[in-house]
Amino acid sequence: MVSPLDILHDTFGFPAFRGVQEDVIGRVMDGCHTLAVMPTGAGKSLCYQVPALAREGTAIVISPLIALMHDQIRSADAFGIRAASLTSADSDADRQQTLQRLKAGELDLLYVAPERASSGHFRELASRIKLSLVAVDEAHCVSEWGHDFRPDYRLLRPLLDSFGNVPRLALTATADRQTRADILVQLGIPEDGLIVAGFDRPNIRYHIRPRDGVSTQLKGLLAEQEGAGIVYVPSRDKAERLAEQLGQNGRRRVLPYHAGLDPQVRVRNQAAFVKSEDMVMVATIAFGMGIDKPDVRFVAHAGLPKSIEAYYQETGRAGRDGDPAEAWLFWGAEDFSRARRRIETEVPDDRRGGERQRLNSLAALVETADCRRAILLHHFGEDPPARCGNCDNCLAPPSTVDGTETARKLLSAAFRTEMRFGLGHLTDVLAGRDTDKVLNFGHNRLSVFGIATEDELALVKPVARALMARDALRADDFGGLSFGPGARPVLKGEEEVRIVLAPKKSGRRRRGGDAADHPHDPLFEALRARRRELAAEAGVPPYVIFHDSTLREMAGLRPTTLHGLSQVAGVGVAKLERYGEAFVETIRNFEESPA
CATH class of the missing domain: 3.40.50.300 (P-loop containing nucleotide triphosphate hydrolases)
Incomplete structure (x- = not known):
């Protein structure tokens, strides 16, 4: 049996595992059931690709979308991995060819949707082949507590239990504690099989x-x-x-x-x-x-x-x-009003509490x-x-101002006007403006008429936004503002309302792979141009051939032989054979060109 580290180096061109990859792969190699929670970009695919190549048989990968499967198959093919899918989008000829390769043991990876994987017909098909592992990608879809629940994911347990000795690996980037616990139960993974890599994406x-x-x-x-x-x-x-x-x-x-x-x-x-x-x-x-x-x-x-x-x-x-x-x-404040109406009208009763909590967390993030x-x-x-x-x-700490008193005056104005008017009208009342609407409704005779100072009036809009975010104010379909459950503690002085003042506009450093982050390198641009040509010829996206980080390392090391190129991270055996000479030639031509 080839070791996972040798596969990582020879097939994928990486010198070492990152983060928890080695721990996850080690458990799969030992035949253990595992749930891996890893941030996007942490290399989740390697966690089933490497053991699929190291263990005997075919790995079944359950994935939620056909487009995602096809993209992963395209990337696997570039590394020399034998991969295919069984989907409704496949032609009859493609489906028959995939079944022949599967039964002949000529596939490393077989991608299927949860709808197919949960069927009795597929379970019978799987019983006739040697399985190396079963991977459940986007595993948060199995949980009703998750944000992207897919009922078909909850029907996978019979398939998994039919092959109890085959290691099962669930993978997700997005699962809070409650969702993780539910995934473990639904997919039959022991609590000690949970590996959480963390959620930070520092880049x-x-x-x-x-x-x-x-x-x-x-x-x-x-x-x-x-x-x-x-x-x-x-x-x-x-x-x-x-x-x-x-x-x-x-x-x-x-x-x-x-x-x-x-x-x-x-x-x-x-x-x-x-x-x-x-x-x-x-x-x-x-x-x-x-x-x-x-x-x-x-x-x-x-x-x-x-x-x-x-x-x-x-x-x-x-x-x-x-x-x-x-x-x-x-x-915008109206976003929160719409979201809260959706929770009250579209979400089942038993899930509303969790949805409200998630929305409150989002409010805390934006405020x-x-x-x-x-x-x-x-x-x-x-x-x-x-x-x-x-x-x-x-990077630019904003200043804040206490908007509690303004918030209490705004809430009082909403109450005194019977909670059926929008922010513009309430602002006119607080400012003491004798508009036709104010006069027609007699709101110029209210105790809140004209009680706001100029400084407070400048805060009314951001205060309203903050109150709607924290569910102290709610807007109906016509913009009328009424109390939410968060209004009472503000009115009683039990809760402070601090307003974040938007920073002054200034020229910001551009990001996203531009010169500020990577100084212009003509060799790197030449390698990207060559990659673009090869990608067009092969009919694949440029990143399938090599990532920018690999090209950047090539431009730094400037290898002029295939052996030298093989030392660059991301250059495995299959890619070296398929594309190596083209990139080495580009580097040689650059080196030989006059400065």
Whole structure:
């Protein structure tokens, strides 16, 4: 049997395991059932790929999306790994060929969806082959407590128990304590089989701003941010409108993605994004787990994510290659009102408490003047340092002001006006303005009329935003503001309302693989150009051939022989044979060219 370390070096071109990879792989090699919680970009795929090659038989990998399977198969093929899928998208000929290879023992990895894996027919098929392991990817989908519950995942236990002696490996990047406990129970993994690597993504810089003309805000971001990016929006209509607005200057390609698009257009847009090095996709969360693109340099949210877990997972699609990346969130008070209405009307009673808690955690994240990363990691049960040094609040600490008295006056105004008017009208009442609406309703005779000072009036909008985030104020479909459960402690003076003042605009250092992070290197650019040519010839995304980090190491070491190239991290035997000569030639030509 070949050792896992030899496979890591020879097949994948890496000198050593990272983080908890060795612990996870060691348990699988010993035949133990395991749940590995590892941040995106920590190398979860290696945790089943390496033992699949080291152990006898075929590894079944249960994955939630066809697009994700095909992307992983494409990457596996580049490393010389024999991989295939059985999906509804496969042709009859492809399906028959895969079954023949499976029965002949000619597959290292077989990818299937949970719907197929949970069927009796597939269980019977699996009983006729030698299994090396069963991997359940995106395992948080098994838990009703998770943010992305998929009922078919809860039907996998019979398959797993049919092969009780085959090690089962569940993998996820997003699971709080409650979700982790549920995954262990649902998939039959012992408590001592839990390995948590941590949730920190130190290469991602977090920025959060109140929404103020989001199209303009995003145009500014795209003007400064290089590389491929994703902009998440709350609706299909918004995806198309914003994609058109952001693409107007023609500097870079911007395309929409949502479930309502024609399927062929959707597939075409996703394929274009995966192959591009600088395209921007404006998408709903339908553009989700199927994206395994490592060189996404930024993710921006034009509205509030569904939960703090969803925020973590969606921002985690940036910087999977380990290079610097950015996460931007532009939020509005109305986002929280919509989210709370969704919880009360669409979420089952037994799950509402957990959903409210997640939304409150998200409110704490967007409102804080403290470290964003610390709040995010605290939510997942970690004990991080007070400052991370790589979020907006750590890099430029904002000032705060006590808005408690303003908040109490605003709540009083909402109460005195029978909690059916919007913020604009309440502001007029607090300011003592004799508008027609104020006079018609007799609100100029209320005790709250004109009680706010000029300084307090300047705080009304951010105070309202803060009160809605913490569920002290709620907005109805027409914008009318009424009390939420968080109003009472504010009114009684039991809870302080501190307002974070937005920092003054200043030129910010650009991120995302630009010159600020990696000084311009003509050899690196030449290697990227060669990679682009090879990728076009092979019909695969450039990152499938080599990641930027591998090309950067090539540019630094400048190997002019295949043996020298084999010492570069990420250059395994199959890639060396397939692409080595092309990159060595590029380096030689560069070395021989006049300075």
